[in-house]
Amino acid sequence: MFKWRLKKIRKIQNKAIQNNSFILFKKTKFIKPFLLLLPSIIVLLLFTVVPFVYVIVDSFLIQGDSIKITDINVGLKNYEFLLKSDYEFQIALRNTIIYALVALPISLFISIGVSITISNLTKRYWKSFWQSIFFLPYVTSGVAISIAFFYLFADKGIMTKILGLETYSWLTQRSGWNSLIVIILRGVWENLAFQILMLSTALMSINPMLYKASQIDGVSKTRELFAITLPxxxxxxxxxxxxxxxxxxxxxPLALFDNNPTQATSYQGQTIMTYIYSMLMANKEQFKHYSTTASVILFILGVFLSFAIRYIVILGYRINIHLGVKRVQYKIKNNKNPYKTNYQI
Structure with a gap:
């Protein structure tokens, strides 16, 4: 009876597929899905693709004080000027690279520690409570965060009083790294919220039986971190x-410098984004070409750093797996079981 019923169901399914009655197998005209996607395609073209192409083309245009089209030349002089002669852009490029390479590892290191602590809590409501507490900076305005850090690191601000000093130039030092240090601290504090939420959620989804098995095998906490948690x-x-x-x-970080790009430049707090903003606010036409050139360099820098760091992290995972396999092979090779008996027939 069961086999007969199963055959009948299969016949009905095959007949339905042949008649295209299932929506998954039903053919539709191209025009219908295209019309549904058309508004998104138009918005994407107008506000992403077209500006992107325009910025790339504009970065190769060379123009003096004249606004005549006939006085515009094409070449790589904008890139040569920014990378070789423009001291302000060089400071901005240096600060941007240092911030991207320093702030992210620090925030990730802290986030992993806090997330592991949250995931190890026994009560579920305590996990949700601390996740909500650490997520609060994420819903706070970036400008509000910058203003708070501006007053925190003012010359006679809270941090100066905590250190027992009368005055200290955190954001008003014309040489040195003080401004960049404050920018990095602000970025680390702001990034912690989202990173802790994502990592704690991912950690709580790990099967707890893996940790129980590692405890039975006598695995250390450090080995658990690199063999179970991080992978x-x-x-x-x-x-x-x-x-x-x-x-x-x-x-x-323009809000840290009273929304004045000149102060950011004077106090060594310039980044590529503030440089682009200052060039756009200038009255000279050539400066606007410098801003588009800096935008292209910013795009190339972001793509390069993203792929490079991702490759390094993936390579680290592969090395960890390879070392783990080698360690297991070594233990199997050198394992001497005193209770093992060799039987000969």
């Missing part, structure tokens, strides 16, 4: 690294 959150880490690098190269 299981690999995709989340790669996602956070990509997002962190993109956000790092686009750092825009």
């Amino acid at each position: 299981k959150v690999k995709r989340t880490l790669l996602f956070l690294i990509t997002i962190g690098i993109i956000g790092g190269v686009k750092i825009f």
Whole structure:
């Protein structure tokens, strides 16, 4: 009876597939899905593709004080000027690269520690509570965060009083690294919220039986971290690294300098984004070409750093797996079981 019923169901399914009655197998005209996608395609073209192409083309245009089209030349002089002669852009490029390479590892290191602590809590409501607490900076405005850090690191601000000093030039030093250090601290604090939420959620989805098995085998906590925890959150880490690098190269700390790009330049706090903003606000036409050139360099820098750091992280995972396999092979090779008996027939 069961086999007869199963055959009948299969016949009905095959007949339905042949008649295209299932929606998955039903053919539709191209025009219908195309019309549904058309608004998104138009918005994408107008606000992403067209501006992107325009910026690339404009970065090769060379123009003096004249606004005549006949006075415009084409070449690589904009790139040569920014990379070789423009001291302000060189400072901006240096600060952007240092911020992207320093702020992200620090914030990820802290986020992993906090996330492991949250995931090890026994009560579920405590996990949700601490996730919500650490997520609060993410819903706070970036301008509000910058203003808070501006007052925190003012010459006579809270941090200066905590250190027992009367005055200290955190954001008003014309040489040195003080401004960049404050920018990095602000970025680390702001990035922690999203990273802790993502990592703690990923850690809580790991099968707890893996940790119980490792405890039975006598595995140390450090080995658990590199053999179980980090490999299981690999995709989340790669996602956070990509997002962190993109956000790092686009750092825009203008609010720390009273929304004045001149102060950011004078106090060694210039980044590529503030440089682009200052060039766009200038009255000279050639400066606008410098801003588009800096935008292209920013794009290339972001893509290069994203792929490079992702490759390094993936390579680290592969090396860890390779070392683990070698370690297992070594233990199997050198294992001497005193209770093992060799039987000969």
